[in-house]
């Protein structure tokens with residue numbers, strides 16, 4: 001469709017500029033969510049024309065629970081018993097038994113007094129940071145966009161510290177004195193300082209050194225907020241819980257949309273924290289409550305997660321070993337495996353050759369990642385079979401040889 005008049009918006013010009021800078025994105029249709037799916041090479045097709053089934057290594061559905069029948073049954077039951085949508089904000093008439101039940105389960109999972117569900121992880125980050133209204137935020141350089149946007153919205157001063165570097169955090173904090181120094185703002189009141197970090201970083205597969213971040217945060221009288229989105233349900237209690245840090249992390253954030261295979265986000269923490277957020281987080285207050293089927297699906301998935309964790313771990317190890325044996329450099333220390341290619345064009349060529357071999361694994365390139373670190377990001381699922389993992393490794397080997405990487 002041609003725009004009737006573009007006024008000053010010049011959307012077509014802006015799209016062209018994105019294209020020139022290699023920033024134009026497109027939809028990526030699939031026929032279903034799971035470890036296997038048929039993909040459509042032409043996203044504009046209506047309806048999309050799907051190719052043969054491929055193995056998906058590009059989703060965050062790590063435990064494969066988005067297509068589990070027991071999870072689907074829980075969602076269906078909530079849809080028919082409670083409603084397909086919440087119909088209102090939780091503060092009006094949108095607070096149903098499935099929301100309460102999910103939040104109790106999340107608080108138990110995270111070893112906190114309470115939890116609060118948002119309609120997405122993005123809304124949880126943006127709403128929480130803004131509602132906390134910190135004076136200063138200390139933020140890991142590679143934090144997720146929803147954290148960055150939350151910090152911007154909050155209007156706080158920001159100190160960005162080097163990725164996963166507690167020494168750099170300490171330096172940044174030292175340069176500002178101390179949050180609990182009564183003289184720092186001349187009013188005699190404490191400053192509110194917030195350190196915020198992802199636990200597992202989605203493009204690098206790295207894991208934040210949480211114990212050391214806790215130490216530095218405590219030393220300077222600040223609060224620590226950990227976005228455990230990629231570790232929720234993959235590890236018992238997330239990375240925070242698995243490392244026994246629930247008492248030292250004031251704000252635990254997670255999403256229902258990745259390993260829990262549903263949709264939504266949540267914050268877990270103290271009673272006053274949750275009471276404050278349900279009053280002051282605008283993305284909670286002024287948004288319809290999480291859809292009941294999503295809440296029920298997430299709660300059922302949380303119960304089922306333990307039976308899938310070992311398989312995800314085994315698949316991750318098999319894939320990493322296979323790729324390294326084939327001659328690839330694989331980064332990270334989690335279930336997210338970035339395969340380093342370095343050159344941008346080579347990463348795109350590898351992505352394409354893999355697709356031809358029935359493997360979906362996206363090339364990640366600048367400006368998403370720094371120059372010279374283009375990569376293909378692989379996320380195995382617990383529902384991939386051993387034979388499928390081996391098929392992916394064989395495809396990487398053949399594709400790497402075809403592109404001249406191996």
Ligand SMILES: Cc1ncc(COP(=O)(O)O)c(C=O)c1O
Nearest residue numbers: 120121122144202229255257264
């Ligand atoms: C670290 C992190 N936090 C938050 C989010 C946002 O979660 P959601 O997809 O539920 O909005 C994501 C998802 O991409 C993420 O990777």
